[in-house]
Amino acid sequence: MTSVEEAKQIILAHKMPQHTETVPLGESLHKVLAQDIFADRDAPPFHRVTMDGIAIRASRLQEKKGFPIENIQAAGHPQLTLKDENHCMEVMTGAVLPENTDCVIPYEQLRIENGTAYVTDGTFTAHQNVHMQGTDARQGEVLFRSGLHINPGAVGVMATVGVENVSVIKAPKIIICSTGDELVDIDEKPLPHQIRKSNVYMLQTALKEFGIEANTIHLADDLDILERELKKLLDENDILLFSGAVSKGKYDYLPEVLEKLGVNKKIHGIRQKPGKPFLFGQMDDRLVFGFPGNPASTMTCFHLYFKPWLMTHLGLEGGKTTAVLSEDVVFQRPVTYHLLVKVDTAGATLTATPVRNSGSGDLIHLAEADGILSLPADQERFPKGDKFPLTYLTNKWLL
Numbered sequence: 001m002t003s004v005e006e007a008k009q010i011i012l013a014h015k016m017p018q019h020t021e022t023v024p025l026g027e028s029l030h031k032v033l034a035q036d037i038f039a040d041r042d043a044p045p046f047h048r049v050t051m052d053g054i055a056i057r058a059s060r061l062q063e064k065k066g067f068p069i070e071n072i073q074a075a076g077h078p079q080l081t082l083k084d085e086n087h088c089m090e091v092m093t094g095a096v097l098p099e100n101t102d103c104v105i106p107y108e109q110l111r112i113e114n115g116t117a118y119v120t121d122g123t124f125t126a127h128q129n130v131h132m133q134g135t136d137a138r139q140g141e142v143l144f145r146s147g148l149h150i151n152p153g154a155v156g157v158m159a160t161v162g163v164e165n166v167s168v169i170k171a172p173k174i175i176i177c178s179t180g181d182e183l184v185d186i187d188e189k190p191l192p193h194q195i196r197k198s199n200v201y202m203l204q205t206a207l208k209e210f211g212i213e214a215n216t217i218h219l220a221d222d223l224d225i226l227e228r229e230l231k232k233l234l235d236e237n238d239i240l241l242f243s244g245a246v247s248k249g250k251y252d253y254l255p256e257v258l259e260k261l262g263v264n265k266k267i268h269g270i271r272q273k274p275g276k277p278f279l280f281g282q283m284d285d286r287l288v289f290g291f292p293g294n295p296a297s298t299m300t301c302f303h304l305y306f307k308p309w310l311m312t313h314l315g316l317e318g319g320k321t322t323a324v325l326s327e328d329v330v331f332q333r334p335v336t337y338h339l340l341v342k343v344d345t346a347g348a349t350l351t352a353t354p355v356r357n358s359g360s361g362d363l364i365h366l367a368e369a370d371g372i373l374s375l376p377a378d379q380e381r382f383p384k385g386d387k388f389p390l391t392y393l394t395n396k397w398l399l
């Protein structure tokens with residue numbers, strides 16, 4: 001059996017060709033940028049008024065407090081010019097600062113009488129309440145480099161510089177396969193001996209955090225059907241993610257069928273709990289991840305083995321992190337123990353509290369966990385206060 005560290009290395013060594021694609025900006029969230037983004041104009045593109053009030057020449061305030069109102073400069077209108085510097089112009093937030101003015105006084109610090117604005121309190125200097133042109137970026141400046149993980153803020157920036165379509169790293173084509181005759185879909189009413197499938201939905205949504213839409217398929221516990229379907233799936237996809245059918249059961253046909261179809265089994269069995277029967281195989285540029293069917297095993301193996309592979313493939317930085325145990329843990333088997341934990345981020349170091357559960361088949365309590373703390377195989381006692389590697393169950397590490 002393979003150790004956790006060996007397994008990670010074997011999987012990461014399997015590189016796949018990386019391609020790019022162009023998508024509409026609105027569909028780029030969570031994808032990885034494959035082009036540099038430049039400022040098409042200064043940001044802001046003009047001296048922008050930041051408060052509703054009047055614009056004046058600040059130096060005039062030393063001599064006078066009353067300024068006759070010449071005109072109104074509204075947002076979305078071409079720049080006006082203040083004809084007399086002893087006057088003022090009413091201005092609205094978002095408007096271009098009028099020519100011959102350099103400062104804005106908010107209405108709250110003014111009294112307006114008979115068309116003249118009087119400054120009632122405060123001192124004002126040039127550029128006050130003005131977002132000066134080019135403060136945030138200069139035309140032609142690189143705003144983002146290729147490789148950025150696109151978040152909503154980045155989408156906003158690209159919109160402001162007119163990027164309608166954006167080049168991103170093309171995600172591999174992934175199919176998620178559930179197996180097992182005991183499984184029915186979520187819209188069905190299970191018979192007493194059946195359960196609804198949940199793993200495929202967990203995997204599908206976990207992939208959405210990377211902007212990846214994966215299809216799902218259900219395969220019956222039947223050798224011929226499995227062989228026929230798998231052949232097609234291997235032809236049509238880059239990555240096959242399986243949940244179930246990799247252990248020792250009479251109907252756990254997956255390892256046998258994969259072998260028959262020419263998939264090279266690189267890993268089958270890892271010295272860990274949960275997820276012992278995990279399988280990893282390769283055929284040309286296609287990879288197969290066989291996650292053991294128990295829900296905690298599927299999730300653990302996805303986050304520990306598939307996610308780092310995907311992030312490396314996409315060129316994303318993985319945030320390796322650690323957390324301190326909040327209580328003593330004992331685990332007396334010579335395998336890595338992946339403990340489901342709730343992570344407390346309040347202190348200077350992250351703290352991990354074990355989530356009580358009844359084992360790797362316990363889906364209900366799995367939902368309470370937000371991380372996996374990996375306790376090493378060569379230890380049996382894990383004292384409170386000791387630090388261990390933490391894997392997040394969300395994409396928090398990217399934030």
Ligand SMILES: Nc1nc2c(c(=O)[nH]1)N[C@H]1C(S)=C(S)[C@@H](COP(=O)(O)OP(=O)(O)OC[C@H]3O[C@@H](n4cnc5c(N)ncnc54)[C@H](O)[C@@H]3O)O[C@H]1N2
Pocket residue numbers: 178179180182183195196197198199200243244245246247248249252274275276277291292293294295297360361
């Ligand atoms: N004799 C042995 N038996 C088992 C061993 C072993 O080493 N020797 N390993 C155990 C471990 S550890 C695990 S984990 C499971 C893994 O089993 P499989 O990967 O073969 O998965 P299945 O047999 O198909 O199902 C196991 C369990 O998971 C449920 N399941 C499967 N798919 C889904 C899904 N999409 N949604 C929800 N639940 C799912 C399934 O109903 C079973 O209860 O094997 C142990 N046995």
Ligand code: MOO
Pocket residue numbers: 272273274275276277292294297360361
């Ligand atoms: O290791 Mo299994 O994955 O215990 O449930």
Ligand SMILES: [Mg+2]
Pocket residue numbers: 244245246247248249252
């Ligand atoms: Mg089984």
